[in-house]
Amino acid sequence: MNGRRASYLNPIKMYVFTSAIFFLIFFSLNNAEKQNMDEVINLSINGKKLQEIATMNASSFAKFTTEINTKDGKQGPMTRETFASYQDSIIADGLISFSDRKYKSKLDYDTVQSHSTNKDSWLLKTLMYKQINLNEKYKRNGHQMFAVLLNSLLHRLPQMMFIALPLLTLLLKMLYKRQKPFYFVSHGIFCIHLYIFIFLDILAVMAFKAFYSWSGWGIFNFFAIASGFAAFFYMYKAMRNFYQQGRSKTVLKFLVFNVLNFIVLIILFLLFSIFSFFNI
Numbered sequence: 001m002n003g004r005r006a007s008y009l010n011p012i013k014m015y016v017f018t019s020a021i022f023f024l025i026f027f028s029l030n031n032a033e034k035q036n037m038d039e040v041i042n043l044s045i046n047g048k049k050l051q052e053i054a055t056m057n058a059s060s061f062a063k064f065t066t067e068i069n070t071k072d073g074k075q076g077p078m079t080r081e082t083f084a085s086y087q088d089s090i091i092a093d094g095l096i097s098f099s100d101r102k103y104k105s106k107l108d109y110d111t112v113q114s115h116s117t118n119k120d121s122w123l124l125k126t127l128m129y130k131q132i133n134l135n136e137k138y139k140r141n142g143h144q145m146f147a148v149l150l151n152s153l154l155h156r157l158p159q160m161m162f163i164a165l166p167l168l169t170l171l172l173k174m175l176y177k178r179q180k181p182f183y184f185v186s187h188g189i190f191c192i193h194l195y196i197f198i199f200l201d202i203l204a205v206m207a208f209k210a211f212y213s214w215s216g217w218g219i220f221n222f223f224a225i226a227s228g229f230a231a232f233f234y235m236y237k238a239m240r241n242f243y244q245q246g247r248s249k250t251v252l253k254f255l256v257f258n259v260l261n262f263i264v265l266i267i268l269f270l271l272f273s274i275f276s277f278f279n280i
Helices: 011-029 032-041 050-054 058-071 080-091 106-114 122-137 142-154 159-176 184-215 218-243 249-278
Strands: none
Touching: 011 184, 032 159, 058 080, 106 122, 106 159, 142 249, 159 218, 184 218, 218 249
């Protein structure tokens, strides 16, 4: 800002490097599909894992399924076929449904629609087609479907953050429109540095959480929480230092910026969620 850029790191290069490191670590630690497979493998029914149930002898299996039926208000044991359907219904919990009626295929849905006097709208029809497609693709595993959706959404975070950058810059431009020395690029550079700190701060939170899980020491959990709050403290101090305004004005603009920032991120998250949903 003072014309001494040679003394500082190029903000664009620093952002690209920091974000690359951040998302490399973030994605390596957050794989929703792998976590889902581990959940299905370790799935327990009435205190017994699926592998354990599969190796039960006839008498143990009859006793086990009788207990399940008793809880559901039924009597007697299940057959292996009945239990397989029961097990599939648990794994399939969470399959997307935009209608009470279950359609086996698009042809089934189109046939019902052709004989219906109250036809679905274009939007509902599109959603129903997608529902049928997903339920066929991830048949009997609603957990996997949502894991794939979550994984797709997580991998779009870099795009979402990149798109949010000029929008947040515009918010700062509006908040400080009377600050003549500051141009759009100046606010953009400020946002880039803010992003960089937040990336590093989140990595610190993840590291403290990992140390807490490994050691069980509460001090690491305290540091993780403190690091989370540090991002807001840093943002306030950065705004005050960069824009050189009084505390009251900075606090007010800090609160307004965070509220508007939250709204922008929520809108982008919803848009990217819809996009991810239609692309899985």
